[in-house]
Amino acid sequence: MTAVRYLLAQNEHPYPPLPSVRAAIAEATGDLHRYPDFRPVRFAGIIADWQGVPAEQVVVGHGSAGVALDLFHTVVGPGDNVVHSAPCFDAYPLFCEIAGAESRAVPLGPDARHDLAAMAGQLDERTRIVVLCNPHNPTGTVYSWAELTAFFRQVPATAVILLDEAYIDFAQGWAAPSVPERIAERPNLVVLRTLSKSHGVAALRIGYALADPALAQRVRDHQVPYAVNRLQEAGLRAVVSAEAAAELETRIATIAGERDRLRAELLGLGWPVAPSLTNFLWVTAPGEHGPLRAELERLGVAVRYYPGQGIRIAVGEKDANDAVLEGFTQAGPPAPASR
Ligand SMILES: Cc1ncc(COP(=O)(O)O)c(C=O)c1O
Numbered sequence: 001m002t003a004v005r006y007l008l009a010q011n012e013h014p015y016p017p018l019p020s021v022r023a024a025i026a027e028a029t030g031d032l033h034r035y036p037d038f039r040p041v042r043f044a045g046i047i048a049d050w051q052g053v054p055a056e057q058v059v060v061g062h063g064s065a066g067v068a069l070d071l072f073h074t075v076v077g078p079g080d081n082v083v084h085s086a087p088c089f090d091a092y093p094l095f096c097e098i099a100g101a102e103s104r105a106v107p108l109g110p111d112a113r114h115d116l117a118a119m120a121g122q123l124d125e126r127t128r129i130v131v132l133c134n135p136h137n138p139t140g141t142v143y144s145w146a147e148l149t150a151f152f153r154q155v156p157a158t159a160v161i162l163l164d165e166a167y168i169d170f171a172q173g174w175a176a177p178s179v180p181e182r183i184a185e186r187p188n189l190v191v192l193r194t195l196s197k198s199h200g201v202a203a204l205r206i207g208y209a210l211a212d213p214a215l216a217q218r219v220r221d222h223q224v225p226y227a228v229n230r231l232q233e234a235g236l237r238a239v240v241s242a243e244a245a246a247e248l249e250t251r252i253a254t255i256a257g258e259r260d261r262l263r264a265e266l267l268g269l270g271w272p273v274a275p276s277l278t279n280f281l282w283v284t285a286p287g288e289h290g291p292l293r294a295e296l297e298r299l300g301v302a303v304r305y306y307p308g309q310g311i312r313i314a315v316g317e318k319d320a321n322d323a324v325l326e327g328f329t330q331a332g333p334p335a336p337a338s339r
Helices: 021-031 041-051 064-074 091-099 116-122 145-152 179-185 213-221 230-237 242-268 290-298 319-329
Strands: 058-063 081-086 102-107 125-135 160-164 189-194 206-211 280-284 304-306 310-315
Touching: 021 230, 021 242, 041 058, 041 206, 041 230, 058 064, 058 213, 064 091, 064 125, 064 160, 064 189, 064 206, 081 091, 081 116, 091 102, 102 116, 102 230, 116 145, 179 189, 179 206, 206 213, 206 230, 230 242, 242 280, 242 319, 290 319
Parallel strands: 081 102, 081 125, 125 160, 160 189
Antiparallel strands: 058 206, 189 206, 280 310, 304 310
């Protein structure tokens, strides 16, 4: 492959961190000889104030993936099972393996959304977690809150519903009750969020879960001490400041605009692209990816290929998206099987 010019394979934010975030982190390096908090109480407090939730409902950790793994360690053991979609975020099958649990991977439905009926059919008394990414990775699709709650009613109270909202800030117009209201109604619901996507600080590894206080405490009891470091804390304060919020809103709107343009153009070229409320697109492509891949690689565009299923493309800046379009144009329309 030609050197990668446009890295669109990991659903990252295309813009570098805001200058205020960099400055805050640079300043915090002066204290690197000091430990952070033994338990990240202050850090969780910042998240709680920012999100308007009680601190007792907040669990923080090494990115949202780290918090999810802490949850697996807390509630899943050998012989248990975890129900999730396939394909989904790569970490979940891995976490099943780590926990010694059976991974019950349910293929997505034909509309590139979770097959909720089939997932419900996989739940039993040994199910400890059912994972729902909403929006979903790798497809960008969503369910409405009414659809989700209809599914939740079928989940036994002995299973945790892990609602992974890593991309929720890109889902403008998607509506649901506040997280404390959702948790009050369902103590087995855990909402997972991250600053890696819409807030653009993936390398800082800041993620959190919001959960019923008793469950949140159980997860915290399974966490390593000093789990969150001083650079993360300085970065978090800067990212959630009012000053950064306005700038991030503008960036999110720009990414969403580019996403919609890219999707419209790909549809125009004859490719089936799922409606996305994220910062990436899913091109359904069950056939060969060879010629298209060769074109994209020639242009230095790295995207994520799911052999026999599809292609996931993170939305980049305009020139990166134009390079994607150039690759698809050069490769020609999809083989009939992909349409
Ligand atoms: C659905 C989903 N959840 C969680 C994550 C992990 O994010 P973090 O960087 O917070 O660990 C990702 C990352 O790609 C993701 O796609």
